[in-house]
Amino acid sequence: MFSTVRQHYQLISAIALVIGVALITVAEMPSMHWTRVFGATAISLGALGLGIYVGLTQPGRYAAARARLASIKQQIGIVMLVVLFLPALLGLGAGIAGLFNSPGGTGWVIATGALILALMLAATVAAFVIGVQALTGHSPVEGDDAA
Amino acid sequence: MTATREILWNVGSLQVLILYILLVLPVAFLAFGVARRVQMWRRGQPDTSRFDRWPERARAALTKSILHGRIVRRGKLYAGLMHANIFGGFIILLIGTIIVLIEEDITVPLFGWSFYQGDFYLGYKLIVNLGGVMLIVGVLLAFARRYLIKPKFQETGPDDLLVLVFLLLLAVQGFTTQALRLAVEGDPWGPWSWVSYPMALPLSALSTGTLETLHTANWISHFATTYVLLAYWAYSKMIHPFTSLANVFFRRFEPLGELRRIPEIEAAEVLGYGKLEDFSWAHLMNVDACMHCGRCLEYCPTFNTGKPLHPRDLVLELASFQADQGGIWSGELGGEAKTARHRWGKGAERELIPGVVSPEELWDCTTCGACIEHCPVYIEHVPMIVSMRQHLVLERGEFPSEVTPTFNNLERFGSPYPIPQSQRDDWTKRLAEPVRYMAELEETEEVEYLFFVGCLGSFDERNQRTTLALCRILQAAGVNFAILGKEETCTGDPAKRIGNEYLAQIMAEQTVETLNSYSFKKIVTACPHCFNAIANEFPQIGGAYEVIHHSQLLNDLLASGRVSLDPESAMARGKVTYHDPCYLGRYNGVYDAPREAVAAMPGAELVEMRRNRNRSFCCGGGGGRLFMEEQRGSRINQARVAEALETGAELLCAACPFCMTMFEDGIRGVGADDDFQVLDLAEIVAGSMVEEPTVKQ
Ligand code: SF4
Numbered sequence: 001m002f003s004t005v006r007q008h009y010q011l012i013s014a015i016a017l018v019i020g021v022a023l024i025t026v027a028e029m030p031s032m033h034w035t036r037v038f039g040a041t042a043i044s045l046g047a048l049g050l051g052i053y054v055g056l057t058q059p060g061r062y063a064a065a066r067a068r069l070a071s072i073k074q075q076i077g078i079v080m081l082v083v084l085f086l087p088a089l090l091g092l093g094a095g096i097a098g099l100f101n102s103p104g105g106t107g108w109v110i111a112t113g114a115l116i117l118a119l120m121l122a123a124t125v126a127a128f129v130i131g132v133q134a135l136t137g138h139s140p141v142e143g144d145d146a147a
Numbered sequence: 148m149t150a151t152r153e154i155l156w157n158v159g160s161l162q163v164l165i166l167y168i169l170l171v172l173p174v175a176f177l178a179f180g181v182a183r184r185v186q187m188w189r190r191g192q193p194d195t196s197r198f199d200r201w202p203e204r205a206r207a208a209l210t211k212s213i214l215h216g217r218i219v220r221r222g223k224l225y226a227g228l229m230h231a232n233i234f235g236g237f238i239i240l241l242i243g244t245i246i247v248l249i250e251e252d253i254t255v256p257l258f259g260w261s262f263y264q265g266d267f268y269l270g271y272k273l274i275v276n277l278g279g280v281m282l283i284v285g286v287l288l289a290f291a292r293r294y295l296i297k298p299k300f301q302e303t304g305p306d307d308l309l310v311l312v313f314l315l316l317l318a319v320q321g322f323t324t325q326a327l328r329l330a331v332e333g334d335p336w337g338p339w340s341w342v343s344y345p346m347a348l349p350l351s352a353l354s355t356g357t358l359e360t361l362h363t364a365n366w367i368s369h370f371a372t373t374y375v376l377l378a379y380w381a382y383s384k385m386i387h388p389f390t391s392l393a394n395v396f397f398r399r400f401e402p403l404g405e406l407r408r409i410p411e412i413e414a415a416e417v418l419g420y421g422k423l424e425d426f427s428w429a430h431l432m433n434v435d436a437c438m439h440c441g442r443c444l445e446y447c448p449t450f451n452t453g454k455p456l457h458p459r460d461l462v463l464e465l466a467s468f469q470a471d472q473g474g475i476w477s478g479e480l481g482g483e484a485k486t487a488r489h490r491w492g493k494g495a496e497r498e499l500i501p502g503v504v505s506p507e508e509l510w511d512c513t514t515c516g517a518c519i520e521h522c523p524v525y526i527e528h529v530p531m532i533v534s535m536r537q538h539l540v541l542e543r544g545e546f547p548s549e550v551t552p553t554f555n556n557l558e559r560f561g562s563p564y565p566i567p568q569s570q571r572d573d574w575t576k577r578l579a580e581p582v583r584y585m586a587e588l589e590e591t592e593e594v595e596y597l598f599f600v601g602c603l604g605s606f607d608e609r610n611q612r613t614t615l616a617l618c619r620i621l622q623a624a625g626v627n628f629a630i631l632g633k634e635e636t637c638t639g640d641p642a643k644r645i646g647n648e649y650l651a652q653i654m655a656e657q658t659v660e661t662l663n664s665y666s667f668k669k670i671v672t673a674c675p676h677c678f679n680a681i682a683n684e685f686p687q688i689g690g691a692y693e694v695i696h697h698s699q700l701l702n703d704l705l706a707s708g709r710v711s712l713d714p715e716s717a718m719a720r721g722k723v724t725y726h727d728p729c730y731l732g733r734y735n736g737v738y739d740a741p742r743e744a745v746a747a748m749p750g751a752e753l754v755e756m757r758r759n760r761n762r763s764f765c766c767g768g769g770g771g772r773l774f775m776e777e778q779r780g781s782r783i784n785q786a787r788v789a790e791a792l793e794t795g796a797e798l799l800c801a802a803c804p805f806c807m808t809m810f811e812d813g814i815r816g817v818g819a820d821d822d823f824q825v826l827d828l829a830e831i832v833a834g835s836m837v838e839e840p841t842v843k844q
């Protein structure tokens with residue numbers, strides 16, 4: 001039985017994925033929420049199966065696609081950074097803006113909130129800059145004397 | 148009203164649907180990367196020794212790795228706490244997320260049971276906020292270390308930075324999303340979220356629509372970041388929590404100083420490591436376990452004297468090559484790293500030596516073991532380096548030309564010196580009282596100690612003085628001992644460390660055969676290299692003996708009063724500093740006995756060098772380096788002598804003939820020979836005894 005499973009590994013994984021997507025979709029219907037965990041599990045198992053299958057048996061598969069992705073990795077990385085950072089920066093910035101707009105709460109809690117927001121905003125801006133520098137190969141701390 | 152919150156508040160069905168379906172991408176990426184790595188390790192040679200002592204392995208993985216026992220260490224508080232914060236914070240947030248998933252997708256829909264409420268919920272909020280703070284603090288400490296503190300051994304590639312960037316973003320998004328919800332909901336249990344609650348108060352001044360939009364955007368980006376991190380996991384240094392855990396679990400339990408022999412060497416098809424497939428699977432996993440911490444560099448004599456061998460970079464070179472061969476983008480999401488991972492070439496088609504690792508790196512190693520001792524994840528640099536040397540010596544016949552006479556002498560004379568074996572015991576002629584030979588003992592007589600003199604102690608003029616001193620002390624103390632004399636041969640240690648395993652095996656077998664033909668209780672030796680070979684490597688070939696170093700015996704004799712010291716002796720008066728030989732200290736854990744013996748000398752004040760005990764700095768003579776030229780970087784022995792001089796001592800106490808030779812040379816090299824000297828512990832004790840023993844000049 002196990003050898004049969006191994007032979008059809010790819011097919012079984014793909015089926016798990018399809019079933020998973022179906023169950024997840026069904027889960028959004030009223031009183032069918034219980035199917036979500038099974039859907040998520042099936043999707044995860046299907047994805048794991050496919051990843052492991054290709055990784056173990058056909059490492060060269062999708063090589064061209066991977067090479068194409070690798071050739072534009074910097075661009076992808078920077079777009080990704082902007083998209084991922086923007087909401088957090090806007091949220092933290094909105095908090096700072098809210099300080100000037102009659103916020104609720106007691107004085108010291110507001111002051112604490114302002115401090116946390118400011119520190120987090122500073123750290124996030126710094127992290128964004130560091131991320132861009134890392135992606136573009138312009139980090140001031142790269143390498144050591146071994147390079 | 149029970150304390151709780153609505154999970155997936157302000158998140159639409161479509162968003163949830165897309166989120167779950169997209170899970171396929173990061174999981175598949177992760178699985179592919181992990182599978183490729185495992186496939187790479189599976190190419191390695193079998194090593195069944197890693198599958199025993201399971202409880203001990205599990206305990207080590209828990210205490211040394213998960214609980215950070217080997218990461219938070221003395222002198223490593225900053226780095227240790229930084230790592231503990233990042234790891235601990237991440238784990239808390241991960242568990243927090245899993246708890247929410249269990250409530251939302253399992254217990255409520257399947258069993259109609261909700262646990263995410265009341266006191267549990269409030270405690271959860273406190274702890275999850277703590278986890279977020281720990282993660283942010285840990286990441287900020289890591290940034291400060293890389294940008295401001297900049298330890299000499301820190302190397303920063305794009306991957307190191309990107310992983311930190313993503314982790315920080317993850318925590319910030321979590322807090323921001325939470326604060327935005329609190330700002331809209333006016334949650335009465337808000338203050339339990341002690342970080343996001345204060346953030347929510349200024350936010351509450353904004354309109355509900357704005358807050359909800361920002362919340363959705365942050366929620367989506369939080370998940371997207373999680374997915375990116377998950378997909379990137381197996382291709383970045385993020386893999387190390389798993390690989391290093393596995394490495395700690397499958398670590399070797401043999402003594403640190405033991406190098407395995409190549410079994411049935413005559414018939415062996417592969418001699419040493421000439422390509423990745425020759426490595427054991429455990430060593431292939433080793434190189435993927437590196438967390439880039441650089442601790443292996445801190446006490447590495449080659450790194451610290453400007454030589455090309457940097458043990459971390461050697462490991463990363465091998466890891467990058469493995470990634471190249473496995474088609475894994477390893478740590479290369481960022482810009483071209485100006486790091487040392489591709490110093491000698493790039494791509495999967497390279498020859499291991501010199502395309503990935505340079506011969507210079509391999510030959511510069513002194514096998515001092517500082518890298519292994521300080522590596523938090525038990526990476527085995529020395530066995531890998533020696534195995535690559537074996538390939539060069541045995542398969543290619545390539546080694547530094549200075550080593551040729553050493554090999555020839557070992558083959559012809561049984562020692563690294565071009566002196567006939569018949570002269571091995573010539574030093575005994577300088578003893579006033581004759582020494583006994585094992586061969587001359589009655590068959591029924593069992594001596595207490597077989598004194599294994601070693602090649603340096605037998606042939607090298609400077610080290611003969613140590614041998615003579617030790618004999619005189621033993622004679623004065625009435626110790627029942629004898630030597631092998633002309634029957635003694637090299638243990639094979641230099642040949643083994645240089646990579647001539649074939650010759651090393653012959654030497655070792657010959658010595659074991661000789662030792663096994665006699666009856667004695669213990670072996671004593673003044674040479675830590677002989678000590679290590681006899682104690683840790685001879686048992687592999689049927690030579691199990693109790694062996695002690697002369698510093699241990701001397702300390703015992705002093706403590707028991709069998710050696711009387713002259714209180715007026717000027718021998719070691721003033722400051723004396725002690726150098727830990729690598730093969731005695733790090734490899735065999737003998738640190739206290741020689742120190743206690745020095746401290747017992749009349750008028751001696753023991754002062755420690757900056758780097759001591761397991762953080763000692765090598766003399767530069769191990770690993771066969773004593774027989775090679777030091778062609779690259781500055782002199783290791785001079786660096787150590789300079790450190791000894793820093794203490795203000797006038798006397799350096801050595802406990803190893805290799806160290807003695809290196810320091811004699813180092814002291815001359817730094818021009819300190821007028822007011823600074825090196826003596827072996829035996830010479831110091833002999834010179835401090837009540838009656839200065841007579842020496843025939
Ligand atoms: S054994 Fe010593 S010299 Fe060799 S790499 Fe390790 S620390 Fe450096």
Ligand code: SF4
Nearest residue numbers: 437438440441443522
């Ligand atoms: S080899 Fe060990 S000590 Fe060296 S950088 Fe890697 S994990 Fe750290």
